[in-house]
Amino acid sequence: MIRNVALIGLGALGCAYAGKLHDRDPAALRVIASEERARRYREQGFWINGKAYDFQYAAHSGGVAADLILVVVKTHQLSQAIEDMRSFVGPDTVIMSLMNGITSEELLGEAFGMEKMLYAVSYGLTANRDGNHIRFPSYGTITFGEKNDNLSPRVQGVKALFDSSNIPSNIPDNILRSLWWKFMVNVGINQCSAVTRGRFGLFQTDKDAQGLMESAMREVIALSEKAGIHLTEADIGKWYDILLTLDPASRTSMLEDIESGRPTEVESFGGAVCQLGERYGVATPVNEALLRQIRVIEKNSNFVS
Numbered sequence: 001m002i003r004n005v006a007l008i009g010l011g012a013l014g015c016a017y018a019g020k021l022h023d024r025d026p027a028a029l030r031v032i033a034s035e036e037r038a039r040r041y042r043e044q045g046f047w048i049n050g051k052a053y054d055f056q057y058a059a060h061s062g063g064v065a066a067d068l069i070l071v072v073v074k075t076h077q078l079s080q081a082i083e084d085m086r087s088f089v090g091p092d093t094v095i096m097s098l099m100n101g102i103t104s105e106e107l108l109g110e111a112f113g114m115e116k117m118l119y120a121v122s123y124g125l126t127a128n129r130d131g132n133h134i135r136f137p138s139y140g141t142i143t144f145g146e147k148n149d150n151l152s153p154r155v156q157g158v159k160a161l162f163d164s165s166n167i168p169s170n171i172p173d174n175i176l177r178s179l180w181w182k183f184m185v186n187v188g189i190n191q192c193s194a195v196t197r198g199r200f201g202l203f204q205t206d207k208d209a210q211g212l213m214e215s216a217m218r219e220v221i222a223l224s225e226k227a228g229i230h231l232t233e234a235d236i237g238k239w240y241d242i243l244l245t246l247d248p249a250s251r252t253s254m255l256e257d258i259e260s261g262r263p264t265e266v267e268s269f270g271g272a273v274c275q276l277g278e279r280y281g282v283a284t285p286v287n288e289a290l291l292r293q294i295r296v297i298e299k300n301s302n303f304v305s
Helices: 012-024 035-044 075-088 104-112 153-164 175-196 200-205 207-227 233-243 253-260 270-280 285-299
Strands: 005-008 029-032 046-048 051-053 068-071 094-097 117-130 133-145
Touching (some): 005 012, 005 075, 012 029, 012 046, 012 051, 012 117, 012 133, 029 075, 068 075, 075 104, 104 117, 117 153, 133 153, 133 175, 175 207, 175 233, 175 253, 175 270, 175 285, 200 207, 200 233, 207 233, 207 270, 253 285, 270 285
Parallel strands (some): 005 068, 068 094, 094 117
Antiparallel strands (some): 046 051, 117 133
16 A cells, blocks of 8 residues: 655656645655755745645655655756655655656666566646646646556555546556657657747647657657567557647647756657667667757757756
């Protein structure tokens, strides 16, 4: 049974699920944050769908290990997050990453043991953010499971937690394929929205924007064959089924980063595609071009923390 949860990372995705878990039981959720960051959070506050939230912040576990830790940071924040999490990890702690990309589980597993990891991905969440005021037109769905045994007791325990917290979730037959599918989607929509400055509405209607996005995604499909995952053209169609339901005015997380002058996760998208292309001998010219473009945009931005 999952009694207490720790969460690290209060970006849009982290706020979405922190709010749901707080509504279920404020005392059962701790947000892992340094004392300085916690002070700033308390001063600024969070408003989720118009409701004010004052989360319970903790820099140390206080001797009580978490039953479940949700990791919802950006890629460049993961190494620090691992250090901040250490005192919250006990012998029976389950760790679930909701980060983008396909590498965070292995990095967390190297630090804490792969036996603690559940694989997970969030689909379809959209957010409109103005500072610490966030509205969620859609909370999407968390898809999660074990690498090999999707109906294990701990999977069932997490599912019960999500159900009781009104967090939409499902357990797929093949979680690794689900991770790769989301990776393909992010490689396409996130990177292409960053270079075009286009919101979802552009990719819902404009054929040139769609063609750019699909060409980046097809390079992931080619890599998936080499990796034994076997994505297909039908998986691009599956993405359109979701894309066409999203708020046209909403932005991807990478476009939000670009417009806010923050570092992006391009190394987890185009960077990872190019690295896999070198490993498998697969050409990835579209992602190489997107990677270089976004790196240039970042170099000409004034980053904010």
